[in-house]
Amino acid sequence: MNQAVIRWISGPVLRAVTHDPFCIHESVQVGARGLLGEVIRMQGDEITIQLFEDGTGLRPGDPVAGQGMPLSVRLGPGLLGHIFDGLLRSLGGEGRDFLQPGLCVTPTERFHMTPLAEPGRILKGGDPFAMVRPVGREGVEQLCLIPPDQAGEVVEILPGGDYGEEEIVCRLQDGQGLIVEIALSHPWPVRRPRPVERRLPVGPPLLTGQRVLDSLFPVARGGKAMVPGGFGTGKTVLLETIAKWCDADVIVYLGCGERGNEMAGVLDEFPRLEDPRTGRPLMERMVVIANTSNMPVAAREASVYTGITVAEYFRDQGLKVALMADSTSRWAEALREVSGRLGELPGEAGYPAYLSTRLAEFYERAARVITLSGKNGSLTVMGAVSPPSSDFSEPVTIQTKRYVRNFWALDRKRAQARFYPAIDPITSYSEDAETLAAWWSQEGAPDWARQRRRFLTLLEEQTRLERMARILGKDALPPGQRLTLLCAELVNDGFLRQSAFSVKDRHASPRKQIRMMGLLIRFMDRAEGAVAAGVAVERIVALPVLRRLQRMGEEIADDELERFDGLEAMLEADFGALSAGGEQGA
Amino acid sequence: MTIRADLYLDDAVTRIEGPLVFVRRRVEVGLNEAVEVIGSDGRVRLGRVAALDESFMTIETLESTSGLSMAGTRIRLIGAPITFALGPGILGRVFDGVGRVTDGGPPVAALVKAPIDGAIINPLRRAKPEDFIETGISAIDLLDSLVRGQKLPIFSGGGLPHNRLAVEIALHARLRSRNEASFAIVFAGIGVPYDQAEAFRHALEEGGALGHTALFLNLASDSSAQRLLTPRFALTAAEYLAYQEGRHVLVIITDMTNYCEALREVSASHGEIPSRKGYPGYMYSDLATLYERAGRIHGRPGSVTQIPILTMPADDITHPIPDLTGYITEGQITLDRKLDRAGIHPPIGVLPSLSRLMKDGIGAGFTHPDHPALANQLYAAYARTMGVRLLAGVVGAEGLTPTDRLFLEFGQSFESRFLAQPDGPRTLEQSMELGWSLLTLLPESELSRLSDEQIHHHLRKPTGAV
Structure with missing residues (x-):
């Protein structure tokens, strides 16, 4: 093991003298408490180390021990259902109300293993060799994989039974005749993307149950989306809502430099929430990585890589994985802070010049793939961005925009009116939408692409008309334009607004979305027809069906879609009466 | 050999530069440990070890270095990070910005010594804040509810009555269900003028709250490096009161803007690369x-519930201080100058205000089942009013539709009857009743956030009875 001795220390950066062959980015343990750090620079006999923890009390002369490998995390069946810090150390354990640097709890959880291979079988990297489920608690079954960089012939595999995560359960003999020991979990360097057989085009949609996303700005499985928004616009609530209702098999929720109380909220709520598809607690298929804003900055920098590595690990099991990163701006700021400490030349707004490269590396790890073992897996990434002063022209927003295909901009005006999700339909976009139209067609909405376009044009028209009304007054607008405003209001209120806290409304199935969209389109058609026939807009405003349409999201649940038939009948009847009344009036 | 208690270094200073003192090191010392720099004038200045190598160390003094000389300066090594000696006697006492008693009384008998940087609460061990606190202020209770364990800052501006509001909250805050015996207030004044500190103390005394308050005062005339320590000492005291003595502590910190200015000043003196508006790049992490x-x-x-107060420079909410604060805290109460000029107290600007934890502390089982919908509808209606006002500003009230004119009327009543509280604190029930009565001004077709039952139950009853 490489050894070094501290020579100089200031804040989270230290320099140490060594004669051993340290590598750049090698993970190290520092001092008696074994604080984690990483080699970031080397010169002569001196290495520079960045600490991931608070170095209070460290002094020159303290030892530094190299780990012989880059910063790595242990990937195994013990991840699901638990919460970790940014370096994937468990936050569990008794009596740990406050976190102390260097302390690490070794996992004691045991798993019931069923071997999937027998001696003599040739296994390559990424192949599953066992199926496990947790002992003593409810939990989903998971595959255990041969590490991607190992392969060989099984010479021994232990029989079914209960084992700890790090116990050796299988021995392989590789091409050179060497024995490779395999445990239920294996380490993987976080900054290195896990290999795949090949990448596939993105698709079908990752359904979020949120109408404004699924129907207007859908994201495909394996795609990437960013959620920029100033403080208080609902980034966190939106990402949490997606985490709750999206149809991924595994959710990795990464709280990067965010609030401790929010994490407490997630931990309080998610175990009690039921997965709408399986009826099991949602927490069972979730991994929470919490690096709160008061934790050391360097660990925040590492935490996004930790998160995406964990997500890739589940993708490699052939699962649909979604990663929510809240917030990537905090990560970029951590990069800036560390870079400043190292005295690097600052780029725009003080961020290092390599910000863009790092963002690209991160988002490129989102993909739909054929895994090494030939399965279909996908990893969808959604990253929140917190632009200072809500200024979308700042470097992190701009650079992220270059690499993501979907842009879900949050709007302060909407948030202030408590209009959630506060996604601005004018500036947001989805590059995945075109590819996904085929899927909606199959689901029974052949007109989806056209209807979506119509909604978007309507909302755009609304902005233009409102600007005009500000000069002329609303009363001065011709009836056709007043109707446009009315319809746009209805689309906003009745379709885009969705309450995350209403039991009926928090999740909308694709079928419900199709029905709602269809009804609104029908309303628009009928209303336009009526106005063209000379009916006054005020009479349309007074139609009883209008209020029902405004509230249909909250009033009709996913499992009572037949009630939309009644609503449709009401719509037709109302308009029927309108034209009849109109004739009488004439 | 690691005997380090009460070690002195004499004649070891090699350079003094701003707040930094460079010292030749002959003994073992660890990073961030506390030291006392004692000048030949006998004054004791608190400091900490900022950097170390084999033969030198850099000390960051937290008070002014003026008056120090190279010769005759003694360094006393404490051998531990800066701590605060705490005991049950801290309530009712007044401290300076670095935890020294300044009210002329005896020192506090110490039960524990706690490091002032605190420890990171394990997110897994955090309990979700969900106990609704009734503050007596309608705009907060009904629209942006405060819950126990929350950090809800007041974004104010120069000359606005934020201190008065903070005192009102401190004096009236209570849980609705239980009687709270063990309540405590920790007040940290950072760089406040003497008269303001005195006014606050006086108001608490009037309200009979001084006995369970600990005051930490860093006056405007004190050193700016000390300002960085004041909230840390105050929060260490708050954590002691909360987690050792089991009290519910309300921490009021005023004014965080002075804290951030001090941070900028100290960062500049360290020669660090500045970020936005000259504030250091780590200001987010530091505030966090x-x-x-x-x-x-x-x-x-x-x-521990925090109400930090900050004055937005030039009333600009996008300034780095409120901006970074807003990204960390769980919402904000924003004061509005226009309302203040109109004589409305408290002048809470409702639209830019927010309480993120509100959803966990209101509704069925906490306050009233219809509380969330009512708050939601009031917000939507008031936001619409603002749009209508903008329109009316250009085309005049005559150019408005009849519905829009109703919104103008609603907005007027909302501000003069709901926001303004000339008669003092209201219970949540009173606030809710007022909220419902305001909504009767609007046509039912505009109330899309309310269910038919809610409209029927709360809005039709009075008209039906008449």
């Missing part, structure tokens, strides 16, 4: 180490 010290912990009875 303060704000994140609010919370509750599973299995411990107490809680």
Whole structure:
């Protein structure tokens, strides 16, 4: 093991003298408490180390021990259902109300293993060799994989039974005749993307149950989306809502430099929430990585890589994985802070010049793939961005925009009116939408692409008309334009607004979305027809069906879609009466 | 050999530069440990070890270095990070910005010594804040509810009555269900003028709250490096009261803007690369180490609730200080100058205000089942009013539709009857009743956030009865 001795220390950066062959980015343990750090620079006999923890009390002369490998995390069946810090150390354990640097709890959880291979079988990297489920608690079954960089012939595999995560359960003999020991979990360097057989085009949609996303700005499985928004616009609530209702098999929720109380909220709520598809607690298929804003900055920098590595690990099991990163701006700021400490030349707004490269590396790890073992897996990434002063022209927003295909901009005006999700339909976009139209067609909405376009044009028209009304007054607008405003209001209120806290409304199935969209389109058609026939807009405003349409999201649940038939009948009847009344009036 | 208690270094200073003192090192010392720099004038200045190598160390003094000389300066090594000696006697006492008693009384008998940087609460052990606190202020209770363990700053501006509001909250805050015996207030004044500090103390005394208050005063005339320590000492005291004594502690910190200015000043003196508007790039992380010290912990009875006050430079909410604060805290109460000029107190600007934890503390089982919908509808209606006002400003009220004119009327009543509280605090029930009565001004077709039952139950009854 490489050894070094501290020579100089200031804040989270230290320099140490060594004669051993340290590598750049090698993970190290520092001092008696074994604080984690990483080699970031080397010169002569001196290495520079960045600490991931608070170095209070460290002094020159303290030892530094190299780990012989880059910063790595242990990937195994013990991840699901638990919460970790940014370096994937468990936050569990008794009596740990406050976190102390260097302390690490070794996992004691045991798993019931069923071997999937027998001696003599040739296994390559990424192949599953066992199926496990947790002992003593409810939990989903998971595959255990041969590490991607190992392969060989099984010479021994232990029989079914209960084992700890790090116990050796299988021995392989590789091409050179060497024995490779395999445990239920294996380490993987976080900054290195896990290999795949090949990448596939993105698709079908990752359904979020949120109408404004699924129907207007859908994201495909394996795609990437960013959620920029100033403080208080609902980034966190939106990402949490997606985490709750999206149809991924595994959710990795990464709280990067965010609030401790929010994490407490997630931990309080998610175990009690039921997965709408399986009826099991949602927490069972979730991994929470919490690096709160008061934790050391360097660990925040590492935490996004930790998160995406964990997500890739589940993708490699052939699962649909979604990663929510809240917030990537905090990560970029951590990069800036560390870079400043190292005295690097600052780029725009003080961020290092390599910000863009790092963002690209991160988002490129989102993909739909054929895994090494030939399965279909996908990893969808959604990253929140917190632009200072809500200024979308700042470097992190701009650079992220270059690499993501979907842009879900949050709007302060909407948030202030408590209009959630506060996604601005004018500036947001989805590059995945075109590819996904085929899927909606199959689901029974052949007109989806056209209807979506119509909604978007309507909302755009609304902005233009409102600007005009500000000069002329609303009363001065011709009836056709007043109707446009009315319809746009209805689309906003009745379709885009969705309450995350209403039991009926928090999740909308694709079928419900199709029905709602269809009804609104029908309303628009009928209303336009009526106005063209000379009916006054005020009479349309007074139609009883209008209020029902405004509230249909909250009033009709996913499992009572037949009630939309009644609503449709009401719509037709109302308009029927309108034209009849109109004739009488004439 | 590691005997380090009460070690002195004499004649070891090699350079003094701003707040930094460079010292030749002959003994073992660890990073961030506290030191006392004693000048030939006998004054003791608190400092900490900022950097170390084999033969030198850099000390960051937290008070002014003026008057120090190379010769005759003694360095006393404490051998531990800066701590605060705390005991049950801290309530009712007044301290300076670095935890020294200044009210002329005896020193506080110490039960524990706690490091002032605090420890990071394990997110897994945090209890979700959900106990609704009734502040008596309608705009907060009904629209942006405060819950125990939350950090809810007041974004104010120069000359606005934020201190008055803070005192009102401190004096009236209570849980609705239980009687709270063990309540405490920790007040940290950072760089406040003497008269303001005195006014605050006086108001608490009037309200009979001084006995369970600990005051930490860093006056405007004190050194700016000390300002960085004041909230840390205050929060350490709050954590002691909450987690050791099981009290519910309300921490009021005023004014965070002075804290951030001091941070900028100290950062500049260290020669660090500045970020936005000259503030250091780590200001977010630094503020987080303060704000994140609010919370509750599973299995411990107490809680720390924070109300930091900051004055937005030039009333600009996008300035780095409110901006970074808003990204860390769980919402904000924003004061509005226009309302203040119109004589409305408290002048809470409702639209830019927010309480993120509100959803966990209101509704069925907490306050009233219809509380969320009512708050939602009032917000939507008031936001619409603002749009209508803008329109009316251009085309005049005559150009408005009849519905829009109703919104103007609603907005007027909302401000003069709901926001303004000339008669003092209101209970949540009174606030809700007022809220419903305002909504009767609007046509039912505009109330899309309310269910038919809610409209029927709350809005039709009075008209039906008449």
